[in-house]
Amino acid sequence: MSTTKNAAAQALAGDADIPAAQRLALYRMQYVIRVCEKRAHDLFLQNLVKGTTHLAHGQEAVAAGFAAAMNPDDYSFCTYRGHHHTLARGVGMLPVLGELMGRQCGLMKGKGGSMHLTSVEHGVMGSYAIVGAHLAIAAGAAWSAQYRGTQQVAAAFFGDGATNIGAFHESLNLAAVWKLPVVFVCENNRYMEYTPIREVTAVEHPAADRAAGYGLPRIVIDGNDADVVYRTAREVFAKARAGGGPSLVECLTYRHGGHSRADPAKYRPKEEVEAWMKRDPIVLYRARLLAAGVAEAQLAAIEAETMRTLDEATEQAKGSPPPALESALTDVWADGGASWRN
């Protein structure tokens, strides 16, 4: 190790717990999410993505940090703003973009769309578009893991807005009472659709300040620092695996874009946006890696390779046919069909 590297390592005291390879993986995943979300936005503006998208650029560190702490058979339950968590569990950019574009190559062949990304083989047990609903579903998956005696943990990712809906409170209570191996992760990006969360919430920290009501510790972390997220995730997952029950983690973060579609997010004060842009999780993480002695060329190579994969995925998705029309009438039932009568 060179002296500069040693000095940098000194400056990052306490970082020895995250191996270099893990750091690079965290960087790569954040970068993948960033460029894939931006591409989704471009494709939306080109009318190649129809309907809606809810992008998570700016919130990459939460997804990358949590996914890095999960075992392959752990469960993720996401919201409509769920592309980042889906990619972070290892789903490719092609099936994600293909699903957004309603193509045969899509993750669910166009039957779910942007808000419902699901890949059971990657542990992505679905993305749910009714605010808060999936917290209870994650609790149920955790109960099943507990019942079956596996070491699996379920994680539910949700927004600040979800903390004011009944399902949040019912799920936390049930998970606490049954000591379920579930981790509830609030991505507090300060806004619901267009209204600031603080204007409609009785406490400052919409998730963490409610933890005491369920006998849980209050955890608020910097959701724009992938290392902090990863460390926290490791702890809460270890606790859940050891039978210590659920955790509620509030990650402070920020959307770089609007709520959905082409929302310009004019409702956010300029100074606030600027301040958060300075805390761009990817810019910060890149600088940290460089300071720790990672070569610029190594990061540039990750970036170039990611862009190549993204461009290929985009072209492939554009070339993919729309789904066969017959597929609209399949998979209502376990027998594969849609018949409700004889």
Add this chain to the structure above:
Amino acid sequence: MAQLSYRDAVAAGIAQEMRRDQRVVLFGEDIAAAEGVFKTTVGLLEEFGPRRVRDTPISELAILGAAMGAAMTGLKPVAEIMFSDFLACCWDYVANQIAKTRYMSDGQVSIPLVIRTANGAGVRFGAQHSQSVENWAMAVPGLKVVAPSNAADAKGLLAAAIRDPDPVLFFEHKGLLAGKAEVPDGEHVEPLGQAKVLRRGNDVTLIALAAMVPCALKAADALVREGIAATVVDVRCLVPLDARTLLAEAARTGRVFTVEENPRLCGWGAEIASIIHEECFSALKQPVVRITTPHVPLPAADRLEDSVLPSPERVASEVRRALGK
């Protein structure tokens, strides 16, 4: 064969399935230690223990959400919603989540669960504890809908519902719980999606569900004394619907009456009437007549409740009127 009450048959059906399949778990409000507010889960905590038979908080969202999450990850949950009226509290899970997730996931996710709930009137509980809401469920693609009319079916259809790979909404009728019937000993499973012809007569066809089945049978008894022979068909499952049997029995008499406890608009009989009109119109001697609860919330007082629910007298008089007698 043993004489069992409908409520004991429910417990027997659950127990039968819990014995053969470790994945079956039962939970809901007051169902374990208290053995159910309707005593439909008596003996289950004792036999299967607190790991498999669990009391929950009063959290309808968490109950159905947890049932779904457990079902999609390898269990076969049987969740109880105490009164079917309370399904309105957790309708998101019924209509948006449980029913649609297989489809939206392109078949990746299976949700083999049963939601049991006490449905129906006749017990003077008023408008929020007496509704027949099977037609709500029927309107949602992705849900199977079952409503037994007797103890044998309560056991056999519930067993089939638990074995079924799809989500099933299972309506136990409050007014039928005390009624006893012969229930086969040993393993008893009645396939879903089969209507049952309970008696045959050549003049009219009465199509009924749940508590309206004994109502229709009583009407048929009265009519036969007047020389009018009625066929009575128990629909048993609204989804999947045994349209074939209904059409055959409709065509045989040409005079069809649905007997429905649900309020008038969009009751299940409307769908069945439409199928019959579309598919065996030429065999009909008259339009299908729907006998329903009027389109009002249910009143509490006994006299009022009795006055709005279809009764054997009302069914018989509708039949006489149609026949010009």
